[in-house]
Amino acid sequence: MVRYFIWTIGCQMNKAESQRIAGYLDVAGYQAAASFSDADLVVLNTCVVRQSAENKVLGTLGLLKGLKNEHPNLQILVTGCWVNSNAQELKKRFPHVNLLFKPGDYHELIAWGQKQGMLVEERPLHYPFPALKTSTHYNDARMTSSPCTFVPIIQGCDNFCSYCIVPYRRGREVSRPMEEIVYEVKELVRQGIKEITLLGQNVDSYGHDLPKHPDLADLLNELNNIDGLVRIRFLTNHPKDISLKLIDAVASLNKVCEHLELPVQAGDDDILKAMRRGYNVERYRELVHTIRREISQISLGTDIIVGFPSETEEQFEHSLSLVKDIKFDVVHVAAYSPRPGTLAWREYQDNIPASVKKDRLNKIEELQTAVASEINSQLQGKEVEILVEGRKKGKWFGRTRSNKLVFFEDAGDWLGQLAIIRIEKTSPWSLRGKVKNN
Ligand code: SAH
Ligand code: SF4
Ligand code: F3S
Numbered sequence: 001m002v003r004y005f006i007w008t009i010g011c012q013m014n015k016a017e018s019q020r021i022a023g024y025l026d027v028a029g030y031q032a033a034a035s036f037s038d039a040d041l042v043v044l045n046t047c048v049v050r051q052s053a054e055n056k057v058l059g060t061l062g063l064l065k066g067l068k069n070e071h072p073n074l075q076i077l078v079t080g081c082w083v084n085s086n087a088q089e090l091k092k093r094f095p096h097v098n099l100l101f102k103p104g105d106y107h108e109l110i111a112w113g114q115k116q117g118m119l120v121e122e123r124p125l126h127y128p129f130p131a132l133k134t135s136t137h138y139n140d141a142r143m144t145s146s147p148c149t150f151v152p153i154i155q156g157c158d159n160f161c162s163y164c165i166v167p168y169r170r171g172r173e174v175s176r177p178m179e180e181i182v183y184e185v186k187e188l189v190r191q192g193i194k195e196i197t198l199l200g201q202n203v204d205s206y207g208h209d210l211p212k213h214p215d216l217a218d219l220l221n222e223l224n225n226i227d228g229l230v231r232i233r234f235l236t237n238h239p240k241d242i243s244l245k246l247i248d249a250v251a252s253l254n255k256v257c258e259h260l261e262l263p264v265q266a267g268d269d270d271i272l273k274a275m276r277r278g279y280n281v282e283r284y285r286e287l288v289h290t291i292r293r294e295i296s297q298i299s300l301g302t303d304i305i306v307g308f309p310s311e312t313e314e315q316f317e318h319s320l321s322l323v324k325d326i327k328f329d330v331v332h333v334a335a336y337s338p339r340p341g342t343l344a345w346r347e348y349q350d351n352i353p354a355s356v357k358k359d360r361l362n363k364i365e366e367l368q369t370a371v372a373s374e375i376n377s378q379l380q381g382k383e384v385e386i387l388v389e390g391r392k393k394g395k396w397f398g399r400t401r402s403n404k405l406v407f408f409e410d411a412g413d414w415l416g417q418l419a420i421i422r423i424e425k426t427s428p429w430s431l432r433g434k435v436k437n438n
Pocket of ligand 3: 012
């Protein structure tokens with residue numbers, strides 16, 4: 001029996017692609033292993049969005065070199081955004097790697113597998129059924145399959161924000177035809193999936209490159225009609241591409257959850273301009289105002305970068321004020337990291353000291369912890385509905401439609417069920433309560 005282990009870092013797109021690779025390996029008769037050391041084949045699914053991610057990749061490759069010295073038959077496959085057109089050069093630098101393939105280039109994986117005598121079935125890539133394996137958790141010494149899964153709908157990015165490497169590694173935007181996505185989601189639902197998260201680096205620009213130009217709202221309308229599907233989410237939105245039609249779809253479609261990821265990146269107009277984001281702070285605030293007016297109970301998440309080249313203390317304070325005023329449910333904050341090849345890397349010096357970046361990052365996080373603590377405490381004593389995704393440390397967990405993580409204890413089998421939970425304890429990161437509908 002051949003066993004595989006997939007190591008994944010980076011965004012949800014990578015997680016979705018790892019699920020799909022697992023699907024191919026399962027079809028080939030391989031079995032999931034619990035760690036590197038139990039595996040005969042490992043796949044590294046890499047990210048290079050910041051230097052810290054790239055360092056993790058290099059560290060893990062080093063670790064695997066050691067493992068391979070002990071087990072010369074270990075097969076090492078590498079994919080994700082670390083792999084690009086320089087694959088040949090990487091192959092020379094890392095001779096212990098058996099195969100490098102670009103993100104989503106399953107043909108390469110399959111061709112390699114067939115050469116190894118693996119029975120990897122080639123299927124039409126637009127009907128990716130081998131990927132129907134749902135995310136698996138190893139909890140309480142037994143495996144449970146999550147009722148939630150990712151569905152990539154648009155690949156790549158056309159935006160070229162000045163700091164970002166993603167367009168260079170993932171290429172231009174390519175949308176999948178609507179019929180294909182609907183077909184795939186129906187198939188997923190037939191296999192037990194209850195919640196899907198539609199993925200794209202720029203998910204709200206879906207469809208502009210397709211014949212007849214359907215948009216994300218059209219797709220949501222179609223998906224909302226699928227019997228058995230309970231919840232629909234989508235990420236990540238670009239503020240400049242969110243339309244009123246999309247906001248209206250979220251407000252009116254019963255399966256589309258009340259949560260939007262809307263990365264702002266900075267709260268200062270000059271920084272936003274240097275980042276090439278295509279909106280200013282006022283437009284962003286107006287957008288949030290419109291969204292909140294149209295969709296009651298909407299929860300909002302955002303991303304912020306601190307320490308962009310030449311960011312002054314005052315400009316940073318503008319980001320801080322925005323976080324204070326808007327009261328996001330979640331804020332992901334990152335310190336600026338120069339990425340070779342990007343515009344910001346070419347044009348600007350990375351001139352904010354690491355200690356200042358760290359200090360700014362901590363300030364945003366501290367403020368957001370207080371904001372989230374306040375928002376979540378309002379749920380104390382309230383009843384919320386969650387879709388139960390799995391178990392962690394003896395407790396069931398799931399999310400509210402607004403994407404809040406909720407834990408509860410119960411002896412019953414709740415996997416994939418909707419549970420009504422009365423919230424007894426809240427924190428900035430999660431909630432805890434008792435099930436009411438058992
Ligand atoms: N397409 C999404 C996410 C892209 S990458 C968007 O437009 O927001 C995920 C996050 O990583 C970004 O939102 C950004 O906050 C962060 N990021 C991207 N490049 C970065 C860099 N060079 N340094 C620090 N953070 C970065
Ligand atoms: Fe990167 Fe900007 Fe594209 Fe997001 S929208 S992936 S931050 S270039
Ligand atoms: Fe990382 Fe690539 Fe996603 S660089 S954030 S894995 S698109």
